[in-house]
Amino acid sequence: MPMPGPSPSFASPETLSDSVISLVPVRISEADPAKRHVPSCTYLVLPRKGGVAGSVQFRFGDATGELYYPGHIGYRIKKTFRGNGYAEKSIRLLLPYAARVGFGEIWVSCRPENIASRISCEKAGGTLRETVPVPPSHEMYAQGYREACRYSFRP
Numbered sequence: 001m002p003m004p005g006p007s008p009s010f011a012s013p014e015t016l017s018d019s020v021i022s023l024v025p026v027r028i029s030e031a032d033p034a035k036r037h038v039p040s041c042t043y044l045v046l047p048r049k050g051g052v053a054g055s056v057q058f059r060f061g062d063a064t065g066e067l068y069y070p071g072h073i074g075y076r077i078k079k080t081f082r083g084n085g086y087a088e089k090s091i092r093l094l095l096p097y098a099a100r101v102g103f104g105e106i107w108v109s110c111r112p113e114n115i116a117s118r119i120s121c122e123k124a125g126g127t128l129r130e131t132v133p134v135p136p137s138h139e140m141y142a143q144g145y146r147e148a149c150r151y152s153f154r155p
Contacts, residue, residue, distance in 0.1 A: 013041045016093040022046045023056060023085055023093050035139070036066050045077065045086050053081035056090040058097070063107040069132070069140050069148050071107040072098065087117065091124035091153070099155035106155055109148040118149060126151035 013025035023043035031039045038061030046054040054077035061067045073094055075087045091108065098106050110117035112131055122128075129152050134145040 012044075014097060016043070017098060018089060018093060020048055020084075021053070021093070022048075023087050023090060026055075028088075035112055038066055043090075045075070045081075045090055047081065047084070047086065051081065052078075052085045053084070054078050056087075056094065058094055063105070067107065068150075069109060069134055069138055069145070071109040071150065073101070073106060073108045082116065085120070085123070087120035088124045091120065091126070095124075095153055095155040106153040108151045108153065110151075111145060112147050112149050121149075121151040124153065126153050 008048050013028065014118050015025065016023040020106050024046055025041050026044050027042040029037070029040045029042070031037060040057050040058050040059040042055055042057045044055055047053050054075065056073065056075040059067055059070065059074070060074070063072060073091055075090050077086050091092065095106060108121050108126060112118075118128075131149045134141050134148055138145075140148070
């Protein structure tokens, strides 16, 4: 079954940079229909001042289907690097890329109690569209999610 939305273009994932961080592509993952995973590209978040701050994943898929709960962008910033706006900057760097590969709307989800992530989404220009219950059958439930705040972005 073809995937709705833009097709992944993994031929040459780009390094994305601003004056504070670079997102360097390090892994490309193919779709895994058995797990309901879509193709994705994982980037390292590299601050200009050194170190590896974390990672960010861009997922190619349909936010009304398999990406309804996790969204197109997921990020993990290491505790020692938090508070520097790296999640917000990562989202901002990925939005023009998303537009170039054909997305008109991008979704990011987080736990309602994750105030730092919610602030990152809002500072990056996201609009909170809804907070939805995560069903026990979804893998995010096993990761501790009971609800997900869904933020939309226009690249």
